[in-house]
Amino acid sequence: MMNRFELLNLLQDSIQDELVVCNIGLPSQELYKINDRPNYFYMLGSMGLSSSIGLGLSLAVEKNVISIDGDGSVLMNMNTLATIGNRAPSNYTLLIIDNGSYGSTGDQKTFTNERTSLKNVAIGAGCHNVVECSGEETNENLQKALEDKDNAYVIISKIKSGNVPIKPIPLNAVTIRDRFRKEIGLVPYL
Amino acid sequence: MKISQKIITNLKSGGADFFLSVPCKLLANMITILENDKNIYYSAIPREEEGMGICAGAYLGNKLPCIMMQNTGIGNSVNSIVSLLQLYQMPVVFLISYRGTPGEPVGAQGGMASITEDLLNTLRIPMLHCNTEKDLDKISTFTNHAKVIESPVAVLCNFNLMKDD
Numbered sequence: 001m002m003n004r005f006e007l008l009n010l011l012q013d014s015i016q017d018e019l020v021v022c023n024i025g026l027p028s029q030e031l032y033k034i035n036d037r038p039n040y041f042y043m044l045g046s047m048g049l050s051s052s053i054g055l056g057l058s059l060a061v062e063k064n065v066i067s068i069d070g071d072g073s074v075l076m077n078m079n080t081l082a083t084i085g086n087r088a089p090s091n092y093t094l095l096i097i098d099n100g101s102y103g104s105t106g107d108q109k110t111f112t113n114e115r116t117s118l119k120n121v122a123i124g125a126g127c128h129n130v131v132e133c134s135g136e137e138t139n140e141n142l143q144k145a146l147e148d149k150d151n152a153y154v155i156i157s158k159i160k161s162g163n164v165p166i167k168p169i170p171l172n173a174v175t176i177r178d179r180f181r182k183e184i185g186l187v188p189y190l
Numbered sequence: 191m192k193i194s195q196k197i198i199t200n201l202k203s204g205g206a207d208f209f210l211s212v213p214c215k216l217l218a219n220m221i222t223i224l225e226n227d228k229n230i231y232y233s234a235i236p237r238e239e240e241g242m243g244i245c246a247g248a249y250l251g252n253k254l255p256c257i258m259m260q261n262t263g264i265g266n267s268v269n270s271i272v273s274l275l276q277l278y279q280m281p282v283v284f285l286i287s288y289r290g291t292p293g294e295p296v297g298a299q300g301g302m303a304s305i306t307e308d309l310l311n312t313l314r315i316p317m318l319h320c321n322t323e324k325d326l327d328k329i330s331t332f333t334n335h336a337k338v339i340e341s342p343v344a345v346l347c348n349f350n351l352m353k354d355d
Contacts, residue, residue, distance in 0.1 A: 021247070041250065043274070044273070044277060045269070045270075045272070045273020045274055045277055046242070046243065046246075046269060046270045046273045046274035047269075048239075048243075049239070049240070049242070049243030049246070049270055049274060050243075051243075052240045052241075052242075052243025052244045052246075052247065053243045053244070053246050053247040053250070053274075054247060055243075055244055055247060056208075056243065056244035056245060056246060056247025056248040056249075056250075056251070056255070057247035057248065057250050057251045058247070059208075059231060059244075059247070059248060059251070060208065060231075060247065060248045060250070060251025060252060060253045061251040061252075065247075077239070077240055077243075079236040079237045079240055080236075080237075080240045080243070082236055083233070083235050083236065083240065083244070087233050173277045173278045173279075174278060174279055176278070177250070177278045177279065177280070180250060181250060181252075184250070184251065184252070186251075186252050
């Protein structure tokens, strides 16, 4: 099994100009280290809301949007799976990196290590195209999701826990915001 | 319906074009109006904190979002307001049915009502109080103000203003 750093590395083959919203803490820090791009929105606070931010964005733009989230974060904001199940447009993909642990806080175990299946939760919440796969199978499923112009997807990528030594992202929030909006082709309001 | 229509008209003329709500009896007419409005996006959502995230994404996609909720929803959303909307300087209009203000029949609403304004002051969120129909004329400018200052703003609609609408 691969860890999150290895999976995020692998994803760089699939992600081109898609708009990516990335989860707080180590996932964003690892993504920044691997391949910083202006179409990556690093969520620096608000744990749990990566899925929701991506949903709001996908409702506002035509481009493909990928929310990269974690099992601990989805457990914190599970109600949004119901909103995604009922409202997500076809340009939305939720990629849940499920390593069964709260990686950024010291790898404490989450309930996906025990009896909770986020696949079953997502299906129960009304999501239609829910795929659970290994880290190695993630790119092919993500490609399929990005190419499908008629359906939103939830992909749950099961990997092992573990982190690499990493530093906080040296960008402030408004810089992340502005370069992301510029990437979408927006001019500032004023 | 007259008050609700006026609020929506003013929110829209101020630029709001993306609406979410967590229901309240006092928001029911506004929700009906929005459900039938083909010119804007509207959805009900299960929880306010999630709504702050959806609004943040909609703003990144060039919308001016408005989330309609009871004042209790501010309590559910404090971290997301500070560490998302304010950290990234994102304008969002909070249209708040101010439960627990005079006229309120449910005593249990008094608790959140008693801290709502202190909470919004602590959060440094500008407030517009609507006690009379005339106050509603200020909503349009106030909505646009959110864009100008790149910050959430809160419109508080008192119980007695809404109850007979």
